[in-house]
Every structure is written in structure tokens, then in C-alpha cells.
Amino acid sequence: MDYSITRQPLSELKADCLISGVFANHKLTSASQRLDQASNGALADLLKTAHLDKPGDSLLLHQVSGVGAKKLLLVCLGPKKEYKAAAWRTALASAIGQLNADKSRRLATSLLDDPWPGADGLRLAREAVLISEEALYRADSCKSAKNRDKASPKYPLQGLQFWTPDPTDGSALESAIEQGQAIAQGVNLAKDLANLPGNICTPSYLAEQAKKIGKQHKALKVSVLDEDDMEQLGMGALLSVSHGSRQPAKLIIMEYAGGKASAKPIALVGKGLTFDAGGISLKPGAGMDEMKYDMCGGASVIACLQAVAELKLPLNLVGLVPASENLPDGAANKPGDIVTSLSGQTIEILNTDAEGRLILCDTLTYAERFEPTAVIDIATLTGACIVALGDQASGLLANDQALADELLAAGQASNDRAWQLPLWEEYQKQLDSPFADMANIGGKGAGSITAACFLSRFAEKFHWAHLDIAGTAWKSGDKKGATGRPVPLLMQFLLQRAGDK
Structure with missing residues (x-):
């Protein structure tokens, strides 16, 4: 899968699906707040009736008003007070695994902008690549072509964009992604x-x-x-x-x-x-x-x-x-x-x-x-x-x-x-x-x-x-x-x- 960085406004991103994090108890992350503002409060309203409690729980939305992506996947990061690396990893792996069975081909995510205290954004970018590749891995080289095709997604993921609002960390993020890929x-x-x-x-x-x-x-x-x-x-x-x-x-x-x-x-x-x-x-x-x-x-x-x-x-x-x-x-x-x-x-x-x-x-x-x-x-x-x-x-x-x-x-x-x-x-x-x-x-x-x-x-x-x-x-x-x-x-x-x- 291809990986890249984007800094354009989050709500204007063109992707088959945008992955954004939310906390339990209907609490928005800073990135999801941006999307909520662009949709005139639609996300906050939808979350009131959703059951997103533990890391990896998700809600897939289609054609959200004010959001450029075709679909929006809200993935739970767990309770805000308990949010740490393990919850972030679970949320990203769950999202990638779910969308690999979907018709989405090109994804974007704001999860790099949802760190916990002391988190290293560059290391997160590198680990995000590793988590994504882990979710996509298949051990099927010894299967016949027929059965290999059956097990493979009909619409395999092709690309993932990492959204960042910071215009100064581009080269460092690119290096982190390059390391992650290698x-x-x-x-x-x-x-x-x-x-x-x-x-x-x-x-x-x-x-x-x-x-x-x-x-x-x-x-x-x-x-x-x-x-x-x-x-x-x-x-x-x-x-x-x-x-x-x-x-x-x-x-x-x-x-x-x-x-x-x-x-x-x-x-x-x-x-x-x-x-x-x-x-x-x-x-x-x-x-x-x-x-x-x-x-x-x-x-x-x-x-x-x-x-x-x-x-x-x-x-x-x-x-x-x-x-x-x-x-x-x-x-x-x-x-x-x-x-x-x-x-x-x-x-x-x-x-x-x-x-x-x-x-x-x-x-x-x-x-x-x-x-x-x-x-x-x-x-x-x-x-x-x-x-x-x-x-x-x-x-x-x-x-x-x-x-x-x-x-x-x-x-x-x-x-x-x-x-x-x-x-x-x-x-x-x-x-x-x-x-x-x-x-x-x-x-x-x-x-x-x-x-x-x-x-x-x-x-x-x-x-x-x-x-x-x-x-x-x-x-x-x-x-x-x-x-x-x-x-x-x-x-x-x-x-x-x-x-x-």
C-alpha cells in the first residue's frame, strides 16, 4: 500500500474513506471536532445514539454533509482518561481491517493528530505503517490461484494518507513513513x-x-x-x-x-x-x-x-x-x-x-x-x-x-x-x-x-x-x-x- 502526507483542510480531503478518532462517552478528539464543525454538528448528534465504548468500536457514515470524503469511519479510542498507545494501536488496526473488506481503495486518517501525553508523532507515523501492513498481510503463497483469489479482498486497499495540520513536520514525517515501509x-x-x-x-x-x-x-x-x-x-x-x-x-x-x-x-x-x-x-x-x-x-x-x-x-x-x-x-x-x-x-x-x-x-x-x-x-x-x-x-x-x-x-x-x-x-x-x-x-x-x-x-x-x-x-x-x-x-x-x- 502507498503512504503519503496531506495538510489540506481535513474536511476537504478527497478519499474513499476518512478514519477519525473519537473517545468513549460521545467525546470528540480535536480532529473530529474539526469535522463536526464542518458538518454543522452532525457528528456530535450521531454519536449521541452510537455505542462506541471500547477501543476499536466503530461507526461508518456515508456522505456526511460538509465532509469531502465519501465515507467517514469514526473509530473509538476508549475513555479519554485511559487513552494510551495500546488503545491507539487497536483502533487503527480495527479500522484498517474493516476497510480492507470494504469497497474503499484510498484512505485517509487523522489518527496521527490524536496523540496521548508524551507520544512521539514521528514514531506514531512509523508504527501506523507497520500496523496497517500487519492488518493487510496474507500467508497465501502456497494456496492455489483459485483459493488465493477467494481469500483476497475484491477491492484491496491501495493508499493511506496521513493528515497533519502542522506544515513544519513534513520531511520528518516522510522519513518516518519511509522507515515504517522498510x-x-x-x-x-x-x-x-x-x-x-x-x-x-x-x-x-x-x-x-x-x-x-x-x-x-x-x-x-x-x-x-x-x-x-x-x-x-x-x-x-x-x-x-x-x-x-x-x-x-x-x-x-x-x-x-x-x-x-x-x-x-x-x-x-x-x-x-x-x-x-x-x-x-x-x-x-x-x-x-x-x-x-x-x-x-x-x-x-x-x-x-x-x-x-x-x-x-x-x-x-x-x-x-x-x-x-x-x-x-x-x-x-x-x-x-x-x-x-x-x-x-x-x-x-x-x-x-x-x-x-x-x-x-x-x-x-x-x-x-x-x-x-x-x-x-x-x-x-x-x-x-x-x-x-x-x-x-x-x-x-x-x-x-x-x-x-x-x-x-x-x-x-x-x-x-x-x-x-x-x-x-x-x-x-x-x-x-x-x-x-x-x-x-x-x-x-x-x-x-x-x-x-x-x-x-x-x-x-x-x-x-x-x-x-x-x-x-x-x-x-x-x-x-x-x-x-x-x-x-x-x-x-x-x-x-x-x-x-
Whole structure:
């Protein structure tokens, strides 16, 4: 959908439908007051008999006298005293979803002019794009053309204008919208990749998609290591995971050079398990189809590299995605096997379903060659994180508090929140092994923490943070599908690092 800014008088806007906010108890916002004046009090009269009480409740009006738009959608923002970000998001998403099933093609909205105390208008504009694209997203690439057409709106939305009465904020708003579009495209890419089934989105497919993105941007260089390359390097932990699969493992390397040549890069490392059956430690059959989402961390890294390249951010960034499958086979890892990682440390595999940390640990060691200023790994790593935090917050652990604080702040600013868990030395002893330098699991307690403790042993040479997105990367149930998280969080972090105000 196209996005633009308009400053012409609100009542004179020409659109198929104009979205304007109202509060509960028949109270008008400042923007709706303008429309009410233009209609000689018609809106106030109509609201007296309408039941608009909670965020998202709406009233669709046709051919309102004095209003240039063909239709006017009044959407409730809830009680004025309780009005905050969550109500605004709900109202906008509800409006876009409703009108996407309507005959409206080109929309306008005054919701950017209805902020709450302390709201950032520019951030609202960026988030409005993300909310709109979320409402329009469809995961239908694997449906037949006939059924895809049935599910698609007959009159798809084509454009959304953001109305602002302030003539001085044009360039800043345009920049915010541009950022929103790039981030939204990244979120959609992460969803598209994750929603594909494992027989399509293999490690090789994931590598090809990264290469296609690299060809579209001069500042982005993409290369891929195959199993022979990794064997020569000594990446025994990573390669052990793919032994049970017919699909060869890949290490995808995306290097974006937008900053000074002398500036050290930030590195993003994303777990790319395109399907995880658990290996010999086989997962239960029920719900195993969702294990195609075990590459959401890798998908988010590829998506962020695309978005950063689109925005031409002035920083250097490296994306590393170890991609593999984890399946049972005669050549697969067995409980009790010991492998040697790229770092030289040995690992006793007590559970073959704790494979994500095996492909990540070698990739963290590989990241050392880029001399990164910070490294963030992103992984659907532990079911324990879902137990601890549900689907609201990603788990965050770090060996550097300043980096952790940056990510926590970025999560709050982007509404893609994380919650920090402890990485205390006392947890490390749970990884003790009598036969190797460490075990790949730490027992029943504190599973998310001990998984991060394992990774921390391969991240001692740089500032490092770990995002466990097992609970936030996808939704289960009837509406199952990838969420695109934590692309908004990561992009907010990268925008801040690039100096965006």
C-alpha cells in the first residue's frame, strides 16, 4: 500500500474513506471536532445514539454533509482518561481491517493528530505503517490461484494518507513513513520465509533468498559457506546437526557496508533450523508442523539486512545465519556423542533436540573474525522461555549491561518488548560434563538461562546479547503463523546506533 502526507483542510480531503478518532462517552478528539464543525454538528448528534465504548468500536457514515470524503469511519479510542498507545494501536488496526473488506481503495486518517501525553508523532507515523501492513498481510503463497483469489479482498486497499495540520513536520514525517515501509517489508519477509513449509524453505532455499537480496543492493555482499567449507574450518558442532538430514547445511554471510570503512560492524546471528524434528531425541508428533518456524531467528536477520540496505543506514552490519535441518537418521547425533566446536571446546550432546545452540556456538566463534562492536543472536531456542514469558516478551540475556539496556529500550520504543533474565555464574555449573568441556543441556531448571550460559562460553571476546524468541516469533492455534518479531526491535536498535533521532 502507498503512504503519503496531506495538510489540506481535513474536511476537504478527497478519499474513499476518512478514519477519525473519537473517545468513549460521545467525546470528540480535536480532529473530529474539526469535522463536526464542518458538518454543522452532525457528528456530535450521531454519536449521541452510537455505542462506541471500547477501543476499536466503530461507526461508518456515508456522505456526511460538509465532509469531502465519501465515507467517514469514526473509530473509538476508549475513555479519554485511559487513552494510551495500546488503545491507539487497536483502533487503527480495527479500522484498517474493516476497510480492507470494504469497497474503499484510498484512505485517509487523522489518527496521527490524536496523540496521548508524551507520544512521539514521528514514531506514531512509523508504527501506523507497520500496523496497517500487519492488518493487510496474507500467508497465501502456497494456496492455489483459485483459493488465493477467494481469500483476497475484491477491492484491496491501495493508499493511506496521513493528515497533519502542522506544515513544519513534513520531511520528518516522510522519513518516518519511509522507515515504517522498510521495516514493514522486513517484517513481511520474515513472515513469508517462516510460513513456508520445510520442503520448500530448506537451508539452500534460505541461502538463495539472501543472495537475491544481495543482488538488489550495492552495499550488501552475500556469500554462503557449504559443508566442505565448514568442515575445513572445523565447525564440528554446526555440522553435527545436519548429519541426519539429506539437506546440506549452509552458513549464510551478509555484509552491509554503509558506515566508514574503519568502523567495526554490529553482528546479528540468527538460528536457521528450517525444520526441527528433534533428531534422535524425537519431538512429540502433535504440533511438530510448527517446527518449520525454528528458523525465525535466521529469517529476522535476513529481513533486517534487507531493511537496513533499503534505508541506507550509515553503519556496518554483518548478518550470519547457520541453516540446517535436525532429523533422525543413522548418521544423526546420538545422546552421549561428543563433538568439537570451532572454538576447540568439546560438547557432550545429552539431548539432540538442543541443537540450536550447537549451530549458534560455531557461528558466534566465526563472528570473531569481523571484530564486531556488538553481537546479538536471535533464536527460537527454548520452550522454557515460553513457560516463563508467554508470547508477550522475548527473553534477553547479555554479558554487557549497556547493550542489554539498549535492546530493552528499543523494545519499548518499537512495541516489540523483551525482558531480561539473569546470566549469573552460578548457573554455569549445570552444564558440567564428566566427559567433555560442557554438556549441551543443563537439566530441568532454568532452561532458557542455561541455554544462554552455553552460548556465553562462545561469546567471551565481544559484547554479546541473546534474544530467545521461542514465545514471540509465531502464533499457534487456529490463527497460527509467523509474527515477524523481533524485526521491529532490532531495527529500532540499529536506527539508534545509526544516529537516528
